[in-house]
Amino acid sequence: MPSPTTRALVTGSLAVLTLGAAACGGSNGSSSSSGSGGSSGSGGKGTIALLLPETKTARYEAHDKPEFEAKFKQLCADCKVLYSNADQDSAKQQQQAEAALTQGAKVLVLDPVDGKAAESIVAKAKQQQVAVVSYDRLVSGPADVYVSFQNEQVGKLQGEALLKALGSGGKKTIVMINGSPTDPNAAQFKKGAHSALDGKVTIGVEYDTPDWSNDKAQQEMQAAITKIGKDNIDGVYAANDGTAGGAIAAMKAGGFATIPPVTGQDAELAGIQRILAGDQYMTVYKATKAEAEAAAQATYDLLQGNKPSGADATTNNGSTDVPSILLTPVAVTKANIKDTVVADGYWKASDICTGAFASACQAAGTS
Secondary structure, three states: OOOHHHHHHHHHHHOOOOOOOOOOOOOOOEEEEEOOOOOOOOOOOOEEEEEEOOOOOOHHHHHHHHHHHHHHHHHOOOOEEEEEEOOOOHHHHHHHHHHHHHOOOOEEEEOOOOOOOOHHHHHHHHHOOOEEEEEOOOOOOOOOEEEEEOHHHHHHHHHHHHHHHHOOOOOEEEEEEEOOOOOHHHHHHHHHHHHHHEOOEEEEEEEEOHHHOHHHHHHHHHHHHHHHOHHHOOEEEEOOHHHHHHHHHHHHHOOOOOOOOEOOOOOOHHHHHHHHHOOOOOEEEOOHHHHHHHHHHHHHHHHOOOOOOOOOEEEEOOOOEEEEEEEOOEEEOHHHOHHHHHOOOOOOHHHHOOHHHHHHHHHHOOO
């Protein structure tokens, strides 16, 4: 059951959904599957492609893929889903999209590695009268619908949480470790964070992190420590849990007696555990099940030749206003882990509260 907090925040978007059971697990690389026994699908047969961008961010294989496929199979038991993951390689994603079109995909669900570079995928799809769902990340070109979260709000939540953690007592100095410069969402997270932070803290140094690389984030944080000095860093804005993990590793290696507040995003298992352990201050939870199911419904609508239901917003991608379904993100700290990610079934307490984290879970009331 979704938590009361999450239900309240996503009510408008969830109204367009028919929620189905989510499957667990995932696989890398490329695969295809065909329905054989979905109970409620009533539409005609068809082939669609799900094109995800990378595996460094754990959510795609652990949540987005199985949650999308489960809902879509419920809607269209006899449809075929072609799945590919680009492993953060835009050229590979181009090849995967072309292969899907060759195999007869009538809708591409595209989460682009590089939003601008993927415009050529959209153009080729349109040439073949194939619809495009821009999933999670905004793609350039005339996509039919964009399904994501309010991404500037993600950055704003992160910035506001960091300010709260820093507290009063003079202007503090922070390091900003942003996301990949090729990911259009990263620019929105960054904009939202700056709207909360600018003028209220001193930004000692700021980086954009290629490919959302944890290792690169660790190197950036090491460089920041060298430049600013460990005693002069009061907090870290990290755009997601992976970059947060890299920054925290650098600070631990750099001899920090206490890790300052660090933000994150995606509610990854490792991020939640770091929050319980006191190494990371917060993350932003994005209910991927709601997002994946909204995308599955939009995909089914387009496959049937209909306009996607629930696309009651628009997002400009630089060339056109794309009809959009935008969900609401939720800030998560130690205080509300149980009421958000655990209550929603995103992670089980038994997944989180293992080994060294068992006592922290008990202290936080998570287990």
